[in-house]
Amino acid sequence: DAMVIQNPRYQVTQFGKPVTLSCSQTLNHNVMYWYQQKSSQAPKLLFHYYDKDFNNEADTPDNFQSRRPNTSFCFLDIRSPGLGDAAMYLCATSAPGQTYEQYFGPGTRLTVT
């Protein structure tokens, strides 16, 4: 089945220790998104890739970076995680020009100790 996969599902990192979360998709969608979701809040868009074009949200901290080496994979790098970065990180994909729907992966729950 075509899908969005995120690894790992749970990640524990230490304060200040860089961490990378990964997302892959078999949907062949050209847009990929990273969201941060904290408890009882709506998902907050961090950035997205339209093909290879990177689009950062204005309020996304510099601490968050992303890479998209090919259509299928996208990575979220947190250079120096703080306690406030503990959250669920959701990857999503979409295919513009169709129905604008986004399809989410299962998320990675990040804990910062």
Next chain:
Amino acid sequence: RKEVEQDPGPFNVPEGATVAFNCTYSNSASQSFFWYRQDCRKEPKLLMSVYSSGNEDGRFTAQLNRASQYISLLIRDSKLSDSATYLCVVNMGAAGNKLTFGGGTRVLVKP
């Protein structure tokens, strides 16, 4: 004013009852509208798109009112498994298919 606003609830619903709730959006140029369902500690999953003429999918009915800038979701014959947070999601016409999420409406269906 938030771009997409929802009543956070919770809506406590007896099993078998009908529940309905709305979502308002601020941008009259918004193009696409969706309801997503999110279970606790899980990812959002698309429940249904919302079309101008209104649409129904089994026990779920979605309506769009462009004049008043709101969408609604109605759940008939509520099941225990309908307990979840329902996210109102709007494409406001921004480039890259960006979606704007409401804060969610929590629904608790009780026996």
